[in-house]
Amino acid sequence: MFVNLLLAQTNTAEVVSALPVNGVALVTGFTIFVLAIFIGNEIIAKIPPTLHTPLMSGSNAISGISLVGAILATGSDHTNLATVLGFLAVVTATVNVVGGFLVTHRMLEKFKR
Amino acid sequence: MAPVWINLAYLIAAVFFILGLKGMTKPRTAVRGNLFGAIGMLIAIIATLLAASVVGYAWIIVGVIIGTAIGVYAAQTVKMEQMPEMVALFNGLGGAASFLVAGADFYTNSSTASSDVVIATALSGIIGAVTFSGSGVAFAKLAEFKFMKKIKPLPMQQMMNGGMALGLLILTVILVASPGSILYWLIVILALVLGYYLTLGIGGADMPVVIALLNSYSGLAAAATGFVLGNNILIIAGSLVGASGLILTKVMCDAMNRSLPAVLFGTLGPAADGPSADEVYTNVKATSADEVAMLLDIARKVVIVPGYGMAVAQAQHAVRDLTNLLQSKGVEVEFGIHPVAGRMPGHMNVLLAEADISYDLLKEMDETNSTIEQCDVCLVIGANDTVNPDARTNPKSPIAGMPIINADKAKTCVIIKRSLSPGFAGIPNPLFSADNALMLFADGKQAVQDIITAIKEG
Numbered sequence: 001m002f003v004n005l006l007l008a009q010t011n012t013a014e015v016v017s018a019l020p021v022n023g024v025a026l027v028t029g030f031t032i033f034v035l036a037i038f039i040g041n042e043i044i045a046k047i048p049p050t051l052h053t054p055l056m057s058g059s060n061a062i063s064g065i066s067l068v069g070a071i072l073a074t075g076s077d078h079t080n081l082a083t084v085l086g087f088l089a090v091v092t093a094t095v096n097v098v099g100g101f102l103v104t105h106r107m108l109e110k111f112k113r
Numbered sequence: 114m115a116p117v118w119i120n121l122a123y124l125i126a127a128v129f130f131i132l133g134l135k136g137m138t139k140p141r142t143a144v145r146g147n148l149f150g151a152i153g154m155l156i157a158i159i160a161t162l163l164a165a166s167v168v169g170y171a172w173i174i175v176g177v178i179i180g181t182a183i184g185v186y187a188a189q190t191v192k193m194e195q196m197p198e199m200v201a202l203f204n205g206l207g208g209a210a211s212f213l214v215a216g217a218d219f220y221t222n223s224s225t226a227s228s229d230v231v232i233a234t235a236l237s238g239i240i241g242a243v244t245f246s247g248s249g250v251a252f253a254k255l256a257e258f259k260f261m262k263k264i265k266p267l268p269m270q271q272m273m274n275g276g277m278a279l280g281l282l283i284l285t286v287i288l289v290a291s292p293g294s295i296l297y298w299l300i301v302i303l304a305l306v307l308g309y310y311l312t313l314g315i316g317g318a319d320m321p322v323v324i325a326l327l328n329s330y331s332g333l334a335a336a337a338t339g340f341v342l343g344n345n346i347l348i349i350a351g352s353l354v355g356a357s358g359l360i361l362t363k364v365m366c367d368a369m370n371r372s373l374p375a376v377l378f379g380t381l382g383p384a385a386d387g388p389s390a391d392e393v394y395t396n397v398k399a400t401s402a403d404e405v406a407m408l409l410d411i412a413r414k415v416v417i418v419p420g421y422g423m424a425v426a427q428a429q430h431a432v433r434d435l436t437n438l439l440q441s442k443g444v445e446v447e448f449g450i451h452p453v454a455g456r457m458p459g460h461m462n463v464l465l466a467e468a469d470i471s472y473d474l475l476k477e478m479d480e481t482n483s484t485i486e487q488c489d490v491c492l493v494i495g496a497n498d499t500v501n502p503d504a505r506t507n508p509k510s511p512i513a514g515m516p517i518i519n520a521d522k523a524k525t526c527v528i529i530k531r532s533l534s535p536g537f538a539g540i541p542n543p544l545f546s547a548d549n550a551l552m553l554f555a556d557g558k559q560a561v562q563d564i565i566t567a568i569k570e571g
Contacts, residue, residue: 026229029340029348036349039131040356046138049452050472052361052459055137056328057200058147059357062130063207063331065154065350068161069214069338074176075167076221085217087172093210094180095187096203101151102188103199108147110466111140 054107061100067093114163122160123346129153130350134357140472157346193467194424197457198255201248201324204331208244211237211334212301215341216294223292231292233340235285238301241334243308248327250312255320255456266314271378277307311377318498318538319376322365324457326373329358361458368452368478370504370515393541394533400551402560405492405527406567412489414445416481418518419461420454422495422530426557429468432494435561436470438568447474449481449491449518451499482519491523493544495557497536502544512538526550529560 047055070093073086130153136146161167191199215237219226226234253261267273284300315323332354339347366373409415417436423429436446448470454461462475485491493500500520503510520526521544528545531554535541544550553560 025343026340029343029345032345032348033336033340033352036127036352037356040134040353041360043131043134043138044357044360047134048138048140049364049450049459049477050140050462050466050475051137051143052364053196053200053457053463054143054147054459055134055357056325056361056458057196057203058137058150059134059354060200060204060207060328060331062133062150062154062350063204063328063335063354064210065157065347066207066210066214066335066338067154068157068344068346069218069342070176070210071158071161071167071173072164072342072344073214073217073221074172075162075164075169077166077168079169080220082217082220083169083172085213085220087176089210089213089217090173090176091180091183092206092213094177095184096207096210097154098181098184099188099199100184100203101147101154102185103191103196103203104147105144106188107193107196107463107466108140108144110463110469111143111472 051111054104054111057100057107058104061097061104064093064096064100067097114160114165116164119160119164120345122156123344123349126153126157126160126346127349129156130353134353157350193464194427195256196463197320197324197455197460198252200457201251201255201327204324204327205245205248205252207331208241208248208327208334210241211331211338212241212245212304214338215241216297216301218341219292219297220294223294223297226292228289230341231289232285233337234297235288235300237334237337237341238297239281239285239304240330240337242301242304243311244327244330244334246305246308247312247323247330250309251320251323251327254312264313267310270310270314274307274310277303277310281307314378315376318369318453318536319371320456321453321458321460322362322369322371322373322376325358325361325365327358329355329362332356332358365453365458368516370512390533390535390541393543394546396546396548397533398551400527400553402553402555402563403567403571405551405553406564406571408490408525408527409439409444409492409564410442410568410571412439412444414447414488415439416447416449416485416488416491416520416523418449418451418481418491418493418496418500418520419465420451420494420496420499421456421460422497423557424455424460424464424495426495428494428557428561429464429470431558431561431565432465433468433470435565436474438565442568447476447481449478449485449520450475451478451496451518454496454499478516478518482522485519485522488523489525491520491526493520493526493528493530494561495530497530497542498538498540500544501536501538501540501542502547503540503542511540520544521547521550524549527553529553529555529557531556
């Protein structure tokens, strides 16, 4: 069933798709969104206050996932304004991802003992 | 690579993100958790690079190199005290990436986009832009740039903000009716202005809430971009971060006994009919480092309550030395950490951990309060509102009902502070004038060093 769901997604997950997303895919997207929020809630509620700052910078690094979208926008076959915007997004998202994970690592090293 | 495989890779990346967050629930597994998060990100990026639609690599490589250089430099050079502004800055860049990606996609596909994609695009633009400018303001405030103090909010700021929000709604409706790139960028610009003014009016004490909320926004912006692109990993990762930020926001609000709207729309002010500082501070007793050293020397249990003042004075290393010295004399030492001490959630814990203080000694507020009556000396360093007994006893106080660390219930309470000046809440603190309280007026770092010297000599 899970594979079916994935396959259903692939029609529309066609990157930077010019096709309108159909209703099923939108609902699938919402399903994923809502379930992920529940998972996030369950896990993060258990994190002790001691680790709140690293959690914040670590989750912040994860929000740099926009880098995926930035790569898709920059790497498409035509060069135009979208490429420039994508390039800027690649730079900002990479700072977010690399800086975020590194700074979190630096902080957590101190908690290791 | 076929879309099926890319989506399977995204699924693996999502599992790594979830395991990474799960690792963060314990200090021992947290480093590994963060590593899992980074691995998940790497998998997602590599899979994306192999997508059939990605044909040109030059700009991507240049962008990644520039971004990596900036990220590595910033992460290596930032001081632990500056962590809140660093997180705010990274956060803002994540928001910017979201609205840029949505804009790039819309530029290519606006003529064929269906209504739901247009709405997702507008949301990505709005949330991303608010995150970007809001984080910028938070960064400037946390870094204490002088010019921030000179900027005044607009007259009737709340009304103006409401007007801008309404404007964004109307523009979004128009965008759905007639999609076009120019209109999208108008929305982004208006959202940038809104984010700027929303954050400008929020006070220093509320910064932990704002940072947590902006963190949540950056995740939601990424999730909205995921709907724009029909990309699962953006939706999953974005909503995980959104949930994380929302929980932290709630924790911070609860720790100040304030509602989120009260924080966002700034309804905290000094109580007009509250007692003045002169009325409260009738019984203030100043003490010396020598006297505090004698108190600590005969104590069996000492609780240290740090606040933002400790970070400002960079006293954490001196505090570590004092802790080690007292422990070597058989004194039981622990730290009572208020959830909103400092400028971001968990700020004090990071500073103390950086100074090599074992996290076993760092106790949460409730745990500290349950045993504080047995504490011989409570040493308050640079904290004020978080130990103000008015919150517990005076229902008229502006901070009434806020949970505090009951430093006043210790046998003796020593407060290291430069002066009797008020904290963020702008109200006097009756603790400073309590019968069992002694004030040590000095710079935090210098005072702790003096105490250490005095103990060693005595």
